[in-house]
Amino acid sequence: xxxxxxxLPHGQYSDVVIVVDVLRxxxxxxxxxxxxxDALLLTATPEAAFVLRGEGVVLGGERGGLxxxxxDFGNSPVEAAAQNFTGKTVVMNTTNGTGxxxxxxxxxxxxxxAALTNAHAxxxxxxxMATEEIAIVCAGTDGRAGLEDVYAAGVLxxxxxxxxxxxxxxxxxxxxxxxxxxxxxxxxxxSATHGQTLLNLGLGDDVRYAAQISxxxxxxxxxxxxxxxxxDALRFM
Amino acid sequence: xxxxxxxLPHGQYSDVVIVVDVLRxxxxxxxxxxxxxDALLLTATPEAAFVLRGEGVVLGGERGGLxxxxxDFGNSPVEAAAQNFTGKTVVMNTTNGTGxxxxxxxxxxxxxxAALTNAHAxxxxxxxMATEEIAIVCAGTDGRAGLEDVYAAGVLxxxxxxxxxxxxxxxxxxxxxxxxxxxxxxxxxxSATHGQTLLNLGLGDDVRYAAQISxxxxxxxxxxxxxxxxxDALRFM
Numbered sequence: 001x002x003x004x005x006x007x008l009p010h011g012q013y014s015d016v017v018i019v020v021d022v023l024r025x026x027x028x029x030x031x032x033x034x035x036x037x038d039a040l041l042l043t044a045t046p047e048a049a050f051v052l053r054g055e056g057v058v059l060g061g062e063r064g065g066l067x068x069x070x071x072d073f074g075n076s077p078v079e080a081a082a083q084n085f086t087g088k089t090v091v092m093n094t095t096n097g098t099g100x101x102x103x104x105x106x107x108x109x110x111x112x113x114a115a116l117t118n119a120h121a122x123x124x125x126x127x128x129m130a131t132e133e134i135a136i137v138c139a140g141t142d143g144r145a146g147l148e149d150v151y152a153a154g155v156l157x158x159x160x161x162x163x164x165x166x167x168x169x170x171x172x173x174x175x176x177x178x179x180x181x182x183x184x185x186x187x188x189x190x191s192a193t194h195g196q197t198l199l200n201l202g203l204g205d206d207v208r209y210a211a212q213i214s215x216x217x218x219x220x221x222x223x224x225x226x227x228x229x230x231x232d233a234l235r236f237m
Numbered sequence: 238x239x240x241x242x243x244x245l246p247h248g249q250y251s252d253v254v255i256v257v258d259v260l261r262x263x264x265x266x267x268x269x270x271x272x273x274x275d276a277l278l279l280t281a282t283p284e285a286a287f288v289l290r291g292e293g294v295v296l297g298g299e300r301g302g303l304x305x306x307x308x309d310f311g312n313s314p315v316e317a318a319a320q321n322f323t324g325k326t327v328v329m330n331t332t333n334g335t336g337x338x339x340x341x342x343x344x345x346x347x348x349x350x351a352a353l354t355n356a357h358a359x360x361x362x363x364x365x366m367a368t369e370e371i372a373i374v375c376a377g378t379d380g381r382a383g384l385e386d387v388y389a390a391g392v393l394x395x396x397x398x399x400x401x402x403x404x405x406x407x408x409x410x411x412x413x414x415x416x417x418x419x420x421x422x423x424x425x426x427x428s429a430t431h432g433q434t435l436l437n438l439g440l441g442d443d444v445r446y447a448a449q450i451s452x453x454x455x456x457x458x459x460x461x462x463x464x465x466x467x468x469d470a471l472r473f474m
Binding site: 006007008010011143144145146147150169170171173174177178180181191192193194 | 243244245247248380381382383384387406407408410411414415417418428429430431
């Protein structure tokens with residue numbers, strides 16, 4: 001079995017893809033499902049999200065860290081954790097995370113969303129699904145690798161390596177090094193460029209929330225059956 | 238002054254760009270100039286290299302680690318070190334390194350080529366040229382980050398941080414972590430995916446050559462005057 005970490009989305013996948021966008025898309029996605037949402041629809045564009053609006057559907061997302069005008073929610077796990085989404089479908093669009101999910105889904109066989117909060121559960125699920133390769137795909141920020149995602153990839157890789165034998169690539173080696181050399185999760189996230197941006201926007205509670213490790217067992221998994229997902233929207237449950 | 242490390246070429250640069258492709262393009266480029274070459278022309282494609290053929294011009298490059306049919310030389314620093322290129326122009330085309338140089342040159346103000354062999358000299362030159370930002374751009378391999386380039390970026394970053402004060406980004410933090418956690422340069426290059434590929438091709442001498450740190454003071458610098466460089470070929474001296 002191969003274990004691979006892409007420090008940025010690369011585009012060619014063959015088996016299991018774990019998409020990581022710790023600050024904040026995948027952390028928020030996990031929280032929506034924890035708080036009862038029936039499904040998550042990840043769209044490629046904000047426009048595609050508006051099209052999906054309807055009864056029982058709410059929209060969440062951000063641009064530049066701030067809520068998208070006309071959306072019901074931002075991209076805040078703390079905000080999501082304070083709500084009850086039972087019976088709702090949440091449509092998400094964010095700057096980096098939803099795009100990374102679309103890149104992974106274009107060629108991957110199975111796509112999962114992982115954050116620090118669900119890292120152990122995501123690693124277990126990936127291990128159970130994989131037949132040849134697990135690719136951990138870091139969303140990054142605006143095309144550049146993010147410390148928080150590479151750190152989380154290292155956490156996932158450590159869990160996976162404890163579960164079995166893998167051949168690993170350079171990305172995995174670097175993610176493990178980053179994870180093993182890091183301070184606490186909160187210090188790591190707070191020192192990352194995107195963590196700094198969120199702190200400056202007054203969103204420190206979200207950074208603290210995202211720095212919790214394996215507090216959740218929810219793993220959003222891409223549904224691939226007829227009519228479940230399309231190029232416009234990926235359906236996760 | 239900002240210091241930035243792109244674990245893969247990103248595309249938007251504003252000041253000094255240091256292109257790193259340790260295995261082997263930038264290591265070989267340094268060696269060509271050390272061995273007397275008048276200039277290096279880095280082309281975007283092998284076809285563009287053939288067009289430049291002429292009196293006093295030799296072609297060097299690789300695909301899949303092996304020499305390009307019709308080229309005079311491969312992409313081997315050991316092969317280059319054994320020749321005398323006095324009075325010659327060397328036209329280079331390689332799988333990743335020459336493309337990274339073109340990406341850097343598209344928006345960067347000054348472009349340098351760096352390897353481990355010229356790391357200290359390259360850092361000094363970059364520091365002298367920069368007015369706002371030094372971006373170290375790792376070429377990677379086929380769109381994926383390479384351990385050897387990120388390690389070299391960490392070596393360059395350490396030299397630069399010893400020369401002045403910089404604000405650093407996540408890429409720099411990760412490169413410094415990789416560099417500081419690494420074994421010897423040779424062990425690092427040999428364990429990298431691309432190092433393994435070269436060892437399997439019987440090119441271990443090139444890996445050993447590329448693992449030497451700051452043995453050269455030659456820094457290839459992009460010439461930007463009228464007629465010096467074009468979209469087809471970048472001229473370094």
